[in-house]
Amino acid sequence: MSDLLYGEVENDLRASVRDLLTDRSPWTSVLTRVETDKPYDLELWRTLAAEMGLAGLLVPEDLGGAGASAREVAVVLEELGRAVTPTPFLGSAVLATSALLAAGDTETVAELAAGQRIGALAVPLTTAPQAAFPSLVRVEDGKLTGRVGSVVDLEVADVVVVPAIGADGPELHVVQTASAGVTVTPITALDLTRRIAVLELNGAESRKLSGDAAAALRTALTTGAGLLAAEQLGVAQWCLDTTAEYVSTRHQFGRPIGSFQALRHRLADLWASVSSAVAVSRAAADALATGSDVDIAVAVAASFCSELAVRAAEEALQLHGGIGMTWEHPVHLYLGRAKSSELALGTPEKHRDALATLVNLPA
Amino acid sequence: MTDLATLVEQFLAEHPTAGADPVQWLGARFDAGLAWVHFPVGLGGLGASRTAQQAVDEAFLAANAPQPNPAAPVIGYGMAAPTILKFGTDEQKQRFLRPLYTGEEVWCQLFSEPGAGSDLATLATRAVRDGDEWVVDGQKVWTTMGHVARWGILVARTDPSLPKHQGLSYFLCDMTDPGVDVRPLRQITGEAEFNEVFLSGVRVPDANRLGAVGEGWKVATTTLMNERVTIGAHAAEREDGLIGVTAKTWRERPELRTPGLHDRLLRLWVDAEALRLTAERLRQGLAAGQPGPEGSAAKLTFATLNQAITGLDVELHGEEGLSYGDWTMRRPTDADWASRDAGFRYLRMKGNSIEGGTSEILRNIIADRILQLPKEPRGDVDIPWKDLPR
Numbered sequence: 130m131s132d133l134l135y136g137e138v139e140n141d142l143r144a145s146v147r148d149l150l151t152d153r154s155p156w157t158s159v160l161t162r163v164e165t166d167k168p169y170d171l172e173l174w175r176t177l178a179a180e181m182g183l184a185g186l187l188v189p190e191d192l193g194g195a196g197a198s199a200r201e202v203a204v205v206l207e208e209l210g211r212a213v214t215p216t217p218f219l220g221s222a223v224l225a226t227s228a229l230l231a232a233g234d235t236e237t238v239a240e241l242a243a244g245q246r247i248g249a250l251a252v253p254l255t256t257a258p259q260a261a262f263p264s265l266v267r268v269e270d271g272k273l274t275g276r277v278g279s280v281v282d283l284e285v286a287d288v289v290v291v292p293a294i295g296a297d298g299p300e301l302h303v304v305q306t307a308s309a310g311v312t313v314t315p316i317t318a319l320d321l322t323r324r325i326a327v328l329e330l331n332g333a334e335s336r337k338l339s340g341d342a343a344a345a346l347r348t349a350l351t352t353g354a355g356l357l358a359a360e361q362l363g364v365a366q367w368c369l370d371t372t373a374e375y376v377s378t379r380h381q382f383g384r385p386i387g388s389f390q391a392l393r394h395r396l397a398d399l400w401a402s403v404s405s406a407v408a409v410s411r412a413a414a415d416a417l418a419t420g421s422d423v424d425i426a427v428a429v430a431a432s433f434c435s436e437l438a439v440r441a442a443e444e445a446l447q448l449h450g451g452i453g454m455t456w457e458h459p460v461h462l463y464l465g466r467a468k469s470s471e472l473a474l475g476t477p478e479k480h481r482d483a484l485a486t487l488v489n490l491p492a
Numbered sequence: 493m494t495d496l497a498t499l500v501e502q503f504l505a506e507h508p509t510a511g512a513d514p515v516q517w518l519g520a521r522f523d524a525g526l527a528w529v530h531f532p533v534g535l536g537g538l539g540a541s542r543t544a545q546q547a548v549d550e551a552f553l554a555a556n557a558p559q560p561n562p563a564a565p566v567i568g569y570g571m572a573a574p575t576i577l578k579f580g581t582d583e584q585k586q587r588f589l590r591p592l593y594t595g596e597e598v599w600c601q602l603f604s605e606p607g608a609g610s611d612l613a614t615l616a617t618r619a620v621r622d623g624d625e626w627v628v629d630g631q632k633v634w635t636t637m638g639h640v641a642r643w644g645i646l647v648a649r650t651d652p653s654l655p656k657h658q659g660l661s662y663f664l665c666d667m668t669d670p671g672v673d674v675r676p677l678r679q680i681t682g683e684a685e686f687n688e689v690f691l692s693g694v695r696v697p698d699a700n701r702l703g704a705v706g707e708g709w710k711v712a713t714t715t716l717m718n719e720r721v722t723i724g725a726h727a728a729e730r731e732d733g734l735i736g737v738t739a740k741t742w743r744e745r746p747e748l749r750t751p752g753l754h755d756r757l758l759r760l761w762v763d764a765e766a767l768r769l770t771a772e773r774l775r776q777g778l779a780a781g782q783p784g785p786e787g788s789a790a791k792l793t794f795a796t797l798n799q800a801i802t803g804l805d806v807e808l809h810g811e812e813g814l815s816y817g818d819w820t821m822r823r824p825t826d827a828d829w830a831s832r833d834a835g836f837r838y839l840r841m842k843g844n845s846i847e848g849g850t851s852e853i854l855r856n857i858i859a860d861r862i863l864q865l866p867k868e869p870r871g872d873v874d875i876p877w878k879d880l881p882r
Contacts, residue, residue, distance in 0.1 A: 133773035134780060373863045388866040390856075396863055397855035401789035408769035429769075432762050481758040490742055490761065492754045 131415035131422070133408050139204045146183070146205055149176065150212040156459035159213060163321040163462075169285050174216045177205075178244030184222045185242030187352075192235055194242040199352065199417035203359035203410065210363025210438075213322040213462045217247050219357065220282025224250035227352040228290045231345035232301050232338040237288055249286035250349060251304075251328050254279045257475030258350040258427070259483050262343045268295035272310070272332040273302055281473070283326040284315045291328075291335065292346050299342040302335035309333070320469035322462055354474040355413040355427035358434035362410045364467050365403050365434070365441035368460070372396065372445045379450075392448060399444055402437050409433045425487050432480040438467040496529060496544055500551045514558035518594040521552075527593045531577060535589050543779040560595030563637050568592045568599040572645050575715045579662070579703040588643070588664065600641035602632040602665060602689055603712065607882060610853050612647075612716075613656045613709055614872070614880065617691060619648035619663065626650075626663065626701070628671075628694040634847070638674045638687035639823055641667045645715060646696070647708050652878040659877055660708030664700040671695070681839045682819035716849070728768050734801045734837065735764035737830050741808060748808050757808075760801050767793050788862070792854045795844035802838040809834050 135143070153173050162168060178184035186202045188194020195201075202223065209218055221241055225248030229238040240246040252263055266275030273293055283289065283306075291302045306313055310333035315326045338345075373396055376387030386392055413430035416423045442464040446453040453460045471477065485491055507520050521527055522536040529544050531537025569592075576588055591597040608615035617630025628648055638644070644665040651659035667674070671694035676684035703711040731739055742749065742757060771790050806813040817833040829837055845851040859865045872880055 130772060130776075132776070133769065134776050134782070373865060377864075377866055384869070385866040387859075388868050390868060393859035393863075393865050393868070394852070394855040396865065397858035398792075400858055400863055401792050404789050405766040405770040405793065408773040409766045411773065412769050429762055429765050433766050478755075481755070481762065484761065485754070485758055488739075488761065490739060490754075490757060491746075492749065492751065 131412050131419070131426075133411040133415065135204065135411075136200075139201060142201055143204045143208060145181070146177075146208040147211075149173075149181070150208060150214055154212050154214040156213070156462065159215065159322060159462060160457075160459060162215065168321075168324055169215045169217060171285065173214065174218075174247075175244060177216060177218070178222070180244075182244075183218070184226075184244045186222065187226050187230065188238055188242035192242060193239045198414075199356060200411075200414045202356055203414035206356055206360040207363035207366070207410075210360035210466070211367045213364070213367075213459075213466050215322045215324070217249070217282035217285050219323070219353065219360070220250065220280075220286065221248040223356055224248075224281070224349055224353045225286075225288075225290050228301065228345055228349035229303075229338070231348040232290075232340040232342065234303070234338050237290075237303050240288075246287040247282070247285050249280055249283045249289045250353075251277045251280050251283075251289050251291040252346070252350070253277065254281045254325055254473045255476075256350060257479040257483070258347055258354055258424075259475070259479070260350075262294075262299040262346060263292050264294045266291055266293040266330060268293050268300060268302075269332070273304060273330040273335050274332055275330050277328040279316065279325040280328050281323065281325055283313055283328055284324050286313075289328065290338075290349075291330070292342065293335075295337075299346070301338040301340070301342040301345055303338060304330065304333050304335045318469065320465040322466055323469065350474060351423060351427050352417055354431045354480070355417050355423070357470060357474055358406075358410045358413055358427075358430035361434040361438035361467065361470055362403070362406045364438045364463050364470075365399075365406060368438075368441035368445035368463055368467075369396070369399050369403050371460075372399075372448050375449055395444060395448065399441060403441065406434050406437045425484065428480040428484045428487060431475055432477040432484070435471045435477045435480075439471050442467040496526075496538075496540065496548055497551065499524070499538075500526060500548055504552075504555050504557075509555055509557050512558050514560060515594045515596055517558045518560055519590065521557075522590050522593045526552075528573070531589075535577065535585055536593055560593070561598065563598045563640050564592070564595035566637055567601050567641075567645070568595075568597075571601060571715045571718050572599040572643075574718050575645065575662075575711060576664075576702065578714055579711050583699070584664070584702065592643075597642040598637055598640050600635050600638045600644045600667065600687075600689075601715070602635060602644040602646040602691075603715075604634045605631060606633055610850055611872075612712070613660065614877070614882070615647060615649060615660070616882075617646075617648045618652070619650050619661060619696070621650070621698075622695075624698050626661075626696045626698065628663070628665070628691050628696055630691050632689040632691065633677065633686075635674070635677075635687040635689045636685065638667070638689050639676065643667060644689070645702075647712050649877065650705055650708070653876050654706070655874055656872060656877040656880065657709045658706055660712070661705050662702045662708040662711040663696045664702055665691075665694065665696055666700075669694045669696075676821070676823055678821055680842065681836055682821060684821055684823050728771065730765060730768065732768070733764065734798055734805075734829070734841070735761055737837075738801055738805045738808065741805070748810060753804065753808055756800075756804050760797065760804065763793075763797050764801070767797055788854050788857050791848065792851050792858075795841075795851055798841040798844050802834065802841045805834040806838045 182195050185194030186197040190196040226241050228250050241248045265277045289304050291304050293300050310331040312329040313326050318325050379386050409430045413426045416426035445460050452458050503524050525538040527536035529538050529540040530542040605615050619626040619628045646663040646665040649659050650661040671692045673690040675688045677686045677688045678684045816835040
């Protein structure tokens with residue numbers, strides 16, 4: 130049975146990330162930042178990625194990483210979700226890094242691990258792990274041409290891992306975003322704190338990775354979906370904690386509104402679901418770390434935590450009443466993150482479809 | 493200390509399981525300290541950690557160890573034993589724990605009353621002191637195993653002039669007393685799994701009081717905490733429980749499948765797996781000495797899930813879902829729900845959100861103790877029980 134608890138090292142890691150984010154990424158500055166021309170906090174990213182070494186958690190030590198596992202990455206993502214911090218962690222340290230590692234790259238992955246450069250994975254953010262290998266980009270005369278929409282964290286990426294169809298089928302390529310024939314166009318996104326962009330390639334130069342491209346991409350997407358569940362847990366936990374605190378202080382009818390049973394029971398139900406989300410998210414992180422039972426654990430976590438995060442954010446908004454509808458209150462940052470991430474890396478429905486096959490409950 | 497696995501091995505060598513009389517064999521197991529290894533030496537245990545018990549149980553199960561009378565563990569193991577261990581005198585522990593464990597003496601719980609369900613502390617059964625005895629009058633309800641029980645754990649009011657929580661005392665009631673009348677309570681399944689118990693002039697020796705006079709609520713809380721843990725926190729394999737029953741039907745009978753049911757089944761499968769992992773995480777936390785508050789949540793989720801699964805199961809059966817196995821009034825002593833028809837399971841699981849604390853009360857507990865939300869205003873604080881509206 131997988132280890133569903135948090136270890137001492139994981140608790141210490143959480144505490145240091147939370148301290149940093151409390152100090153450097155309070156929601157007030159997140160809200161201000163998302164309307165500027167620098168929506169990502171790249172200084173904070175440098176601290177997280179390079180100084181704390183978090184960009185290289187999944188990367189082995191001989192490639193300059195921390196040699197940790199998905200368990201530690203999950204803890205970092207819980208905290209980043211809790212703070213809805215705009216950093217390229219998911220795109221670079223999770224998706225691009227996993228794809229590069231799975232494809233046997235040692236060069237670019239070391240740069241990403243060191244926090245020197247930022248990476249992205251060129252698939253639409255809605256791509257599920259089970260999806261067919263994308264045919265959005267073609268290899269023609271050794272150069273890449275095609276268009277990929279909604280690539281997460283692309284607008285700050287220096288390098289992008291591109292799935293492409295070559296003469297013999299699926300290939301993975303590394304493309305420098307500054308090179309000729311590469312255009313990045315940001316999209317105005319529902320999620321204010323996580324950016325997506327369109328990648329256009331017109332005969333772009335690239336470096337082809339060896340290894341099984343389809344398997345590597347699937348590994349990256351599975352890792353991403355399983356770890357995104359941890360971020361969704363962090364979002365849900367913030368919504369629950371903040372709402373419990375708010376209803377304890379907000380008074381109407383001469384009582385704190387949290388003393389009304391209608392509200393108490395809704396929050397109790399939410400707490401019960403959040404405590405289940407901790408267990409399923411831990412199970413997915415542990416499965417990714419040990420390599421055992423990965424597909425089922427990830428599909429369960431992705432399905433459960435996606436829906437939970439949306440519910441938590443919607444409950445938070447409703448139970449905050451009017452203040453929750455205002456731009457000045459942070460709950461909409463969480464709602465946008467929760468609803469968008471429900472679509473990311475496979476909707477709950479897609480993950481349940483996958484389970485139907487995995488656990489032999491066919492349609 | 494020799495490790496537990498070795499002790500179990502030695503015990504099995506000295507006490508073969510084949511053809512053994514269950515009561516005698518279980519008595520020997522109790523005397524060897526291998527009944528509940530976390531109990532003290534001399535009381536069925538070895539003072540080991542609580543978490544060591546599972547491995548011991550599994551080892552005995554693998555050796556086809558004799559099992560007790562199936563009625564014995566229901567209230568006896570999960571609720572009466574830990575309460576007696578915590579609050580009993582040495583004499584009480586010596587007298588009651590061994591026959592409780594061997595199944596010679598079945599236990600039942602005399603807590604709920606027609607007028608005291610969720611608000612258990614408002615119960616009205618009276619116990620009046622008469623020399624070395626207490627005379628008990630009142631009515632209890634929802635008494636599992638009442639018809640086969642030798643003893644009952646009983647909460648009764650010993651001082652009506654005090655506020656409701658303070659005037660209660662806890663007793664061990666002899667169910668063979670001539671003043672005890674047990675009648676079947678037929679429920680919506682047609683069966684009488686439970687009983688009503690009428691107590692008229694029942695005499696309980698003061699020696700059978702558990703805990704101090706007036707401390708009954710504190711003692712009862714221990715019993716009830718164990719009830720929720722018993723229901724909510726057992727370790728399980730994937731697809732254990734009712735989801736496994738429905739999944740099996742789904743796999744074996746493709747002609748019953750529809751797209752709408754498929755979507756609902758997969759959602760419930762995910763929820764069942766999430767609950768299994770939640771319970772497993774709770775178990776791991778206890779083992780690591782970090783008991784989590786997830787127990788209350790597990791029971792709440794368990795009830796909702798079971799009701800959704802059994803509702804789906806009736807629909808899945810199509811025309812067969814219209815029929816019902818048997819409405820005959822019976823008094824079962826086991827809970828073999830998997831072998832029953834879908835309609836029975838549907839009706840029976842309606843009780844999951846009522847028995848052992850309603851889902852509404854569990855939500856109150858979570859809101860109070862875990863989320864620490866402001867309490868609801870109450871109308872029964874510091875008022876003598878006798879003056880409360882009823």
